[in-house]
Amino acid sequence: DGGITQSPKYLFRKEGQNVTLSCEQNLNHDAMYWYRQDPGQGLRLIYYSQIVNDFQKGDIAEGYSVSREKKESFPLTVTSAQKNPTAFYLCASGQATYNEQFFGPGTRLTVL
Amino acid sequence: AQSVSQHNHHVILSEAASLELGCNYSYGGTVNLFWYVQYPGQHLQLLLKYFSGDPLVKGIKGFEAEFIKSKFSFNLRKPSVQWSDTAEYFCAVNAGTSGNTGKLIFGQGTTLQVKP
Numbered sequence: 001d002g003g004i005t006q007s008p009k010y011l012f013r014k015e016g017q018n019v020t021l022s023c024e025q026n027l028n029h030d031a032m033y034w035y036r037q038d039p040g041q042g043l044r045l046i047y048y049s050q051i052v053n054d055f056q057k058g059d060i061a062e063g064y065s066v067s068r069e070k071k072e073s074f075p076l077t078v079t080s081a082q083k084n085p086t087a088f089y090l091c092a093s094g095q096a097t098y099n100e101q102f103f104g105p106g107t108r109l110t111v112l
Numbered sequence: 113a114q115s116v117s118q119h120n121h122h123v124i125l126s127e128a129a130s131l132e133l134g135c136n137y138s139y140g141g142t143v144n145l146f147w148y149v150q151y152p153g154q155h156l157q158l159l160l161k162y163f164s165g166d167p168l169v170k171g172i173k174g175f176e177a178e179f180i181k182s183k184f185s186f187n188l189r190k191p192s193v194q195w196s197d198t199a200e201y202f203c204a205v206n207a208g209t210s211g212n213t214g215k216l217i218f219g220q221g222t223t224l225q226v227k228p
Contacts, residue, residue, distance in 0.1 A: 031214045040121065042202060042218040043156075050214070058215075090156065094214050100146070101216060103156040 003027065004104035006091050011109045013078070013085070021076045021107045023091035029102070030095060032074035036060060037088040037106070046089075049074055078109060086111045114139045116205050118219035125193050126227050133188040133222050135203035145186040146204040146216065147177055156202070162186065173197070195228045 004025045013019045025032065031050045035043040045058030049068040063082025068074055074093075078085045088108050092101040119134040137143065147159040160171025167179040177188045186203060203219040 033214070033216075035218075040220055042116075042118075042220040043204075043216075044218075045215060048215060092156075100158060100161060101214065102158075103148075105155050 004091060004093055004102060006104040006107050008107060009105065011107055013109065013111050015111055016080045018077055018079050019109065021078065021089055021109070023074045023076065023104060024072055025093040026072060027093055027102060029093035030071070031093060032068070033092040033101060034066065034074070034076045035090045035092065037090055043090060046076065085109055114205065114217050116203055116217050116219040118203055118222050120222045121220065122223045122225070124225045124227065127195055128192045131190040131193045131224070133201055135186045135188065135219055136184050137186070137205045138184065139205065144206040145179060147171065147175070147188050148202045148204060149199050150202070151199040159188070193226050195226045197224060198226045199224060
């Protein structure tokens, strides 16, 4: 069954801790993306990667880091430098030339 | 900078009413346009897309959208909504100069509530 999986579904973090959100896809897509969704603000791009071992900053990359060591995986680390990390995080993948993106179920991060 | 604006933030309709959600973008070149929907508790999924050709595009579940280049708009329509259309709707744009990175710029979203 092809698709995108994200884990965990819910994540709680204490202030000052780094946390890593998982994103895996078995769609054989080259490109992967991380978005942050906040009420009334739509989706904002954090990082994206078009190919293994390469990634670029999106519009709100500060306080986040990523890696792309495998085509299937694009984990996102929310660092303690992110001032307002509580949000819903969505991972997506796609073939860049077609522009359509497919989304995972999301991870809701809450900072306590 | 490119941007996407959705004018209706929260829309409440009764079943069988007609729907039109506005979407405007700011970019003068070639664009690819999308409407995504997020039903309660479900993944964000594609409703419809426009790349080229007929500016009136049809999507899933009876939705359609019209691309009007002169107005930089891509409004979503449905002649008769159902309770099951209750969801959040996002307009998104990919501008040609992004070099086929696949980057999408999303609007703020519109929450549609359909009353039975």
